[in-house]
Amino acid sequence: MNDMRPINVAPVADVPVAPFVPGPAGTHITIRGLTKYFAGWPLYENFDLNIPKHKIVSVFGPNGCGKSTLINMIAGLVPIDAGEILFDGKSLADTKIGYVFQNYREAMFPWLRTIDNIAYPLKLAGKSKAELDRRVAELVASFDVKFDLNRFPYELSGGQQQTASIMRALAPEPEVLFLDEPFSALDFEMTLFIREKLQEVFMQTGTTMMLVSHDLEEAVYLADEVLLLTKRPTRIAEILRYGDARPRTVATLSEPSFIATKKQSLEIFQREVRR
Amino acid sequence: MAEAAAAKTAPWTGASDAAPALPQKFPWARLLPALGPVLLFVLWDAAVRYGYIKAILLPTPWDTLVALVSGLAGGPLMIDFAVTVKRTLEAFAIAAIIGVPLGVLLGSNERAYRSVEFLIDFFRSTPSSALIPLFLLIFGVSDVNKVAIAAFGALLIVLFNSAYGVMNARKQRIMAAKVMGASRWQIFKDVLIWESLQPTFVGLRSAVSMALVIVIVAEMFIGSDTGLGHRIIDAQQVLNVKSMYSAILSAGILGYALNVLFLVIERRVVHWSGR
Numbered sequence: 045m046n047d048m049r050p051i052n053v054a055p056v057a058d059v060p061v062a063p064f065v066p067g068p069a070g071t072h073i074t075i076r077g078l079t080k081y082f083a084g085w086p087l088y089e090n091f092d093l094n095i096p097k098h099k100i101v102s103v104f105g106p107n108g109c110g111k112s113t114l115i116n117m118i119a120g121l122v123p124i125d126a127g128e129i130l131f132d133g134k135s136l137a138d139t140k141i142g143y144v145f146q147n148y149r150e151a152m153f154p155w156l157r158t159i160d161n162i163a164y165p166l167k168l169a170g171k172s173k174a175e176l177d178r179r180v181a182e183l184v185a186s187f188d189v190k191f192d193l194n195r196f197p198y199e200l201s202g203g204q205q206q207t208a209s210i211m212r213a214l215a216p217e218p219e220v221l222f223l224d225e226p227f228s229a230l231d232f233e234m235t236l237f238i239r240e241k242l243q244e245v246f247m248q249t250g251t252t253m254m255l256v257s258h259d260l261e262e263a264v265y266l267a268d269e270v271l272l273l274t275k276r277p278t279r280i281a282e283i284l285r286y287g288d289a290r291p292r293t294v295a296t297l298s299e300p301s302f303i304a305t306k307k308q309s310l311e312i313f314q315r316e317v318r319r
Numbered sequence: 320m321a322e323a324a325a326a327k328t329a330p331w332t333g334a335s336d337a338a339p340a341l342p343q344k345f346p347w348a349r350l351l352p353a354l355g356p357v358l359l360f361v362l363w364d365a366a367v368r369y370g371y372i373k374a375i376l377l378p379t380p381w382d383t384l385v386a387l388v389s390g391l392a393g394g395p396l397m398i399d400f401a402v403t404v405k406r407t408l409e410a411f412a413i414a415a416i417i418g419v420p421l422g423v424l425l426g427s428n429e430r431a432y433r434s435v436e437f438l439i440d441f442f443r444s445t446p447s448s449a450l451i452p453l454f455l456l457i458f459g460v461s462d463v464n465k466v467a468i469a470a471f472g473a474l475l476i477v478l479f480n481s482a483y484g485v486m487n488a489r490k491q492r493i494m495a496a497k498v499m500g501a502s503r504w505q506i507f508k509d510v511l512i513w514e515s516l517q518p519t520f521v522g523l524r525s526a527v528s529m530a531l532v533i534v535i536v537a538e539m540f541i542g543s544d545t546g547l548g549h550r551i552i553d554a555q556q557v558l559n560v561k562s563m564y565s566a567i568l569s570a571g572i573l574g575y576a577l578n579v580l581f582l583v584i585e586r587r588v589v590h591w592s593g594r
Contacts, residue, residue, distance in 0.1 A: 145494075152495075153495075168500050212499075222498075
């Protein structure tokens with residue numbers, strides 16, 4: 045039946061295949077040719093991006109440019125139409141990730157006690173009871189938790205719930221942590237508190253993080269890189285590096301380097317919004 | 320501590336003095352729910368006392384209550400009451416045991432549900448009492464018949480609510496489980512089933528009311544010599560109004576008690592509901 049073969053096989057050889065271009069050294073997530081259509085319109089078309097390892101990248105851009113969609117596609121929550129996303133050369137299936145949702149109320153499982161919520165990803169991974177307890181104790185210590193984890197999530201305040209959901213995301217020691225506007229539903233006091241916790245965790249573990257934020261100050265404050273996006277079809281407007289040493293504090297907010305980065309981000313953002 | 324310190328410097332505190340000084344008010348508002356029934360009994364009594372309604376058609380409330388209490392306390396009413404409770408609970412148990420798992424299964428496979436949706440909606444909209452003759456042909460004039468038709472009516476309600484409970488599960492909770500690496504089966508058993516619990520309980524509560532209605536109707540019109548329905552129709556035939564009204568009231572008490580019972584169970588099991 046050899047003579048049948050050419051009829052059924054697509055003429056692959058005729059289509060020029062874009063060679064896979066790896067990112068620079070220290071790249072963690074490589075995104076190549078990412079394409080996503082929404083209702084027939086391109087949201088992302090042939091989008092390439094390198095996310096560096098052990099860094100925090102803040103994603104910032106105009107409304108509707110698909111900031112959340114971008115991290116959701118990388119995290120596998122939204123299917124992509126074409127393209128390739130690799131984590132250190134591996135597929136998502138071989139990569140441990142954590143995800144923190146904006147709406148903690150609908151992200152936690154209210155039928156489980158908070159402590160069991162935090163341990164849930166460990167249970168999924170088939171960890172033993174002892175390993176599970178050890179890891180939760182570790183998280184409790186590093187987050188300096190003052191509230192009762194034996195309560196149900198709905199018995200906690202918003203900030204406590206979001207703290208717990210960050211602990212849950214970090215429990216399996218993920219390679220990448222995605223945060224989709226994690227502070228938007230919180231009051232200012234809690235936002236500051238969790239922001240500091242996040243910075244502490246990052247300094248301890250160096251976990252690669254991608255943060256979607258609609259607050260520019262917060263985006264720059266936490267970031268090593270600010271990824272500024274254009275209006276749709278979305279492209280990279282600019283990637284700004286911000287290198288002030290951690291721990292960053294309130295004093296950081298008045299450093300010239302911080303102010304300059306923030307100002308530049310704002311200018312690019314405004315340019316893109318008007319375009 | 321702060322309060323104690325404040326007390327030392329300022330011995331007079333308005334709050335601690337004012338509280339006991341408040342006059343102890345009787346909580347009249349608590350009696351409000353009793354107002355309606357009392358009013359009804361007063362009107363009822365007046366209607367009979369002043370002859371607006373003939374005593375042969377309507378006994379005094381007092382006579383009715385006496386008949387009710389003596390009947391339920393070991394009289395023949397008690398046996399009919401018990402028989403109706405037994406039939407209702409049997410029908411309900413069948414509906415729940417088949418309906419909940421089947422509903423959850425259909426709900427987790429939307430295509431399967433769509434293929435039987437019309438049937439479910441059609442028979443849910445058909446008054447079950449209209450099907451009594453059909454069930455008579457199948458089961459004959461038997462005890463099984465009454466339970467079967469009540470179970471059928473209740474089953475559809477349970478099925479419908481459980482299926483929709485699964486289909487309307489919060490998308491974000493499913494996504495949260497997915498991003499933590501849960502398999503389809505793990506999402507089903509750890510999220511979907513729990514998410515469906517609250518609507519399932521709404522279904523169970525409506526189903527037990529429906530089962531009671533159909534059992535009583537069946538007892539009235541399918542040759543029966545026991546049950547509240549039988550007692551009501553028998554008493555009406557011989558104009559034994561005291562017996563009739565006490566049977567009607569006890570059917571009401573039964574329906575109300577079942578509803579309250581299921582509400583209490585629901586609040587225990589679905590403790591996170593509405594929070």
